[in-house]
Amino acid sequence: MPELPEVETIANGVHERVRGQTIQSVWTSNKPQTFKSSPAQIAGTLTHSRIDRVHRVGKTIVVDLSHNNRAAQFLIHLGMTGRLLVSTPDTPIPPHTHAILTLSSGRELRFVDARRFGRLSVVASANAETKYAGPGQEPLTIPIEDFIALFRKRKTPIKAALLNQSLLHGVGNIYADEALFHAGIRPLRHAGRLTRAELTRLRTALQKVLTEAIQLGGSSVSDYVDADGVAGFFQLHHHVYSRTGQPCRLCQTPIKRIIVGGRSTHFCPHCQH
DNA sequence: CTGACATCCTGACGGC
DNA sequence: TGCCGTCAGGATGTCA
DSSP, X not given: OOOHHHHHHHHHHHHHHHTTOBEEEEEEOOOGGGBSSOHHXXXXXXXXXXXXXXXXXXXXXXXXXXXXXXXXXEEEEOTTTEEEEEXXXXXXXXXXXXXXXXXXXXXXXXXXXXXXXXXXXXXXXXXXXXXXXXXXXXXXXXXXXHHHHHHTTXXXXXXXXXXXXXXXXXXXXXXXXXXXXXXXXXXXXXXXXXXXXXXHHHHHHHHHHHHHHHXXXXXXXXXXXXXXXXXXXXXXXXXXXXXXXXXXXXXXXXOEEEEETTEEEEEOTTTOO
């Protein structure tokens, strides 16, 4: 399940492989839910455009395009199971392929998404970022005072607040749990009641887990985009996520699992307060 | 406006 | 062994 580090790694890997290439043709599946812009709109915008850059905003992969001095952007949200593959045309097309972009290099950029929570769309304007970035802030660069202000007066559990993309971009279930563990904060604590010291620890912990995950992912980009998806990211040494009942790596207390904001949530009852 | 909750979708997994 | 039910989750929409 791609969160900020995975999306960043994928965007960087795809960038290196497709930058400067021209999209020669576009095929799309006919599954409506996948396409936030119509398939015709996407094909129209992409065909004959040159790929200038692939990067990440929040959990969205942004492909900067240009064609006859006009700029546009192709937006890819991977959802849970979305994958971007750079393949040669003779590579068998995997099940659940929803888009294939034929590139001038002869290779193909394929979007594959079994569970279909992913979304594809195009935007056409220079200041498009405001349209898709949303109000949330980037967790890796947010200043401490802004971070503290985000949670002021919030009655929701801090875990739910971390997952709220209109507050912070890119934090998903895994890194929310891991960051709370490293900050020593229980996921059900009311966001608005956390102290400055706790929020300071939380920001540091969040940046630490995200940065480390990006570094781990960086070594397996090639596996991810060329072959079968998930290799690499799950080598992550989680402390709490998906470790229900297993001993805490610090104190041996069994990790507990509860539901917060409709999401499974893992924490150490001894290390987190 | 804020927060809680259902919804989408299919593969993986556990139980019988 | 094999079938069936349950669960996972990001974003969105609905409702209180």
